[in-house]
Amino acid sequence: MIYIIQNYWQAFLYSDGYNMTGLAMTLWLLVISCAIGFCLALPLAVARNARNPLLWGPVWLYTFIFRGTPLYVQLLVIYTGVYSLDVVQHTPALNAFFRQGINCTILAFALNTGAYTTEIFAGAIRETSFGEVDAARSLGMSQWNLYRRIILPSALRRALPVYSNEVILMLHSTTLAFTATVPDILKVANDANSATYNSFAAFGIAAVIYLCVSFTLIFGFRKAEQHFLAFLKS
Amino acid sequence: MFDLAGYGPQIIAGTITTVELSVLSLLVSFALGLLGASAKLSKSRALSGIATVYTTIIRGVPDLVLMLLLFYSLQIWLNDATDYFKLNQINLDPFTSGVITLGFIYGAYFTETFRGAFMAVPRGQLEAARAFGMRPLLVFRRILFPQMMRYALPGLGNNWQVILKATALVSIIGLSDIIKATQDAGKGTFRMFYFSVLAGLVYLCLTVLSNGVLLLLERKYAVGVRKAVL
Numbered sequence: 001m002i003y004i005i006q007n008y009w010q011a012f013l014y015s016d017g018y019n020m021t022g023l024a025m026t027l028w029l030l031v032i033s034c035a036i037g038f039c040l041a042l043p044l045a046v047a048r049n050a051r052n053p054l055l056w057g058p059v060w061l062y063t064f065i066f067r068g069t070p071l072y073v074q075l076l077v078i079y080t081g082v083y084s085l086d087v088v089q090h091t092p093a094l095n096a097f098f099r100q101g102i103n104c105t106i107l108a109f110a111l112n113t114g115a116y117t118t119e120i121f122a123g124a125i126r127e128t129s130f131g132e133v134d135a136a137r138s139l140g141m142s143q144w145n146l147y148r149r150i151i152l153p154s155a156l157r158r159a160l161p162v163y164s165n166e167v168i169l170m171l172h173s174t175t176l177a178f179t180a181t182v183p184d185i186l187k188v189a190n191d192a193n194s195a196t197y198n199s200f201a202a203f204g205i206a207a208v209i210y211l212c213v214s215f216t217l218i219f220g221f222r223k224a225e226q227h228f229l230a231f232l233k234s
Numbered sequence: 235m236f237d238l239a240g241y242g243p244q245i246i247a248g249t250i251t252t253v254e255l256s257v258l259s260l261l262v263s264f265a266l267g268l269l270g271a272s273a274k275l276s277k278s279r280a281l282s283g284i285a286t287v288y289t290t291i292i293r294g295v296p297d298l299v300l301m302l303l304l305f306y307s308l309q310i311w312l313n314d315a316t317d318y319f320k321l322n323q324i325n326l327d328p329f330t331s332g333v334i335t336l337g338f339i340y341g342a343y344f345t346e347t348f349r350g351a352f353m354a355v356p357r358g359q360l361e362a363a364r365a366f367g368m369r370p371l372l373v374f375r376r377i378l379f380p381q382m383m384r385y386a387l388p389g390l391g392n393n394w395q396v397i398l399k400a401t402a403l404v405s406i407i408g409l410s411d412i413i414k415a416t417q418d419a420g421k422g423t424f425r426m427f428y429f430s431v432l433a434g435l436v437y438l439c440l441t442v443l444s445n446g447v448l449l450l451l452e453r454k455y456a457v458g459v460r461k462a463v464l
Contacts, residue, residue: 068441069434070402073413077434080420081427172296179406186299199306207295207303214294 001201004192011188012205021183023209029102029174029184033109034167040114045121046147059118066115071173074112079104079180101180109177113170120166124159125151157228164221168214175210185209241419241429248415249436255332255411256398262337263397267344274349285345292342298403304335305407332404340397347389352378354385384455391448398440412436 010016014024048059066074082088083098097103128151136150178187189206193199238245273285292300309326316323326334355378363373383390405413412433420429 065434065438069437070399072402072406073430073434073437076413076417077427077430080417081430084420084424084426172298175296175298176403186296186302189299190302193302193306199310200303203299203303203306207299210296210299211291211294 001198004196004198004201004205008188008192008205011183011191012185012209016183016188019183022185022188023213025177025182026171026174026184026213029106029109029177029182030167030171033106033113033174034170036106036110037113037117037170040110041117041121042152044114044118045125048118048122049125063115063119066112067119071108071112072176072179075105075108075176075180078108102177102182105177105180105182109170109173112173113166116166116169117163120159120162121155123162124155127158128155160221160225160228164217164225167221168217171210171213171217239419239423239425241415241422244410244415245412245419245432245436248410248412249440251329251409252398252401252411252436253440255329255336255401255404255409256394258333259336259340259397259401260394262333263340263344263393266337266341267348270341270345271348271352274345275352289342289345292339293346297336297339297400298406300339301332301335301403301407304338305331308334328404328407328409331407332401332409336397336400336404340393340400343393343396344390347386347393348382350389351382351386355381380455384452384459387448387452387455391444391452394444394448395441398444399437402437 012022015021020028044059044062047055048063050056078098079101082104088094088098132150132154133146136146141149174184175186177184178190181187185206189202192205193202196202270285270288273281274289276282305326305328308331312324312326315321359377359381360373363377368376401411402413405411405417408414416429416433416436417426420426423429
């Protein structure tokens with residue numbers, strides 16, 4: 001236990017001397033994939049509620065596929081599957097992108113969390129009370145203004161508790177990155193385990209770090225809820 | 235249309251393993267969830283404390299980390315135990331470890347689902363049952379469980395979907411499930427993309443199927459409940 005901490009604490013937290021590893025890598029994966037997923041989910045959630053089947057159909061298919069299959073399978077398809085295609089190997093740009101494990105990981109994570117986030121936001125948008133929309137229309141707001149000023153701010157606020165769950169689940173999902181050779185916390189723990197055969201200590205340390213991050217996230221989201229959802233307090 | 239290059243039997247066997255693993259893990263976590271929820275709602279401070287620690291820690295740590303932690307440590311602990319009692323070494327295969335770890339992990343999620351569902355059953359019903367002289371187990375079987383299931387079903391369905399998808403992780407600790415089978419097929423035929431997508435399709439079919447079953451179950455447990463007509 002002491003040996004692992006002494007030898008691997010830097011790797012567990014930020015760097016193995018060459019690359020960003022451990023906690024820093026996990027947080028980076030979490031932040032970048034959630035950020036991309038969020039930007040993806042906003043327009044898709046609006047499209048998901050559109051009346052035109054040509055708009056909501058593809059979005060429904062996207063969320064159906066990405067929520068119906070395990071993230072690990074998605075990662076395998078993108079990391080090992082796409083790279084084995086001839087088209088990808090013979091296009092320099094695609095080749096360079098898909099050769100890097102971290103690019104594939106971020107792409108898979110972002111698409112996955114994007115699908116879940118889309119459904120969360122779409123649900124919140126659907127629950128917007130008709131009075132607010134009627135009032136906005138009666139004031140002559142255009143569709144764009146209606147979404148920007150009325151629907152999205154209120155829907156995003158109401159989606160916050162569910163979205164915080166999704167972010168924490170995403171933190172848990174980032175552990176899959178180590179199967180694509182990305183040096184996150186679990187990869188460091190795995191290395192420590194193979195070097196010392198002290199599995200309980202190696203993975204136990206990883207578990208404690210993840211636990212701390214989870215609790216910090218939960219605490220942060222609770223603060224955010226108190227701030228953004230203050231109007232719901234009775 | 236489906237050219238499996240002779241890997242069909244492995245893929246079907248893998249699919250069956252995946253389904254078996256999910257169903258068994260569901261049963262284990264279902265039982266653990268009932269126990270956990272009862273412990274959490276019990277008057278004993280110690281029991282509810284243990285259950286709270288269990289759910290908090292398990293839900294705060296990623297399932298893959300717990301799986302690796304338990305998979306490697308369970309074997310070592312088991313070896314220590316068998317050494318101590320001078321027994322033959324018992325080897326845990328990935329399937330058993332998968333069931334134990336998945337059951338243990340999702341038991342925590344089920345605890346929360348069932349806790350909410352238990353609380354949704356009106357107290358008066360339980361008091362009435364006790365007034366009729368039913369013993370606690372009978373109250374649970376006849377009164378609490380059938381009504382609780384209606385509230386628990388949506389959460390249960392969610393948990394089932396998550397378990398089904400979490401079984402994919404067990405191939406990382408060496409189980410020959412659908413993922414392993416399709417990856418082997420992909421490596422053997424140099425058609426990784428095709429076979430990886432096939433694994434995804436199998437999962438999609440399983441998800442769609444289980445959605446249908448859930449709908450039927452929901453209808454069964456909602457018998458006699460009047461819905462507001464909007």
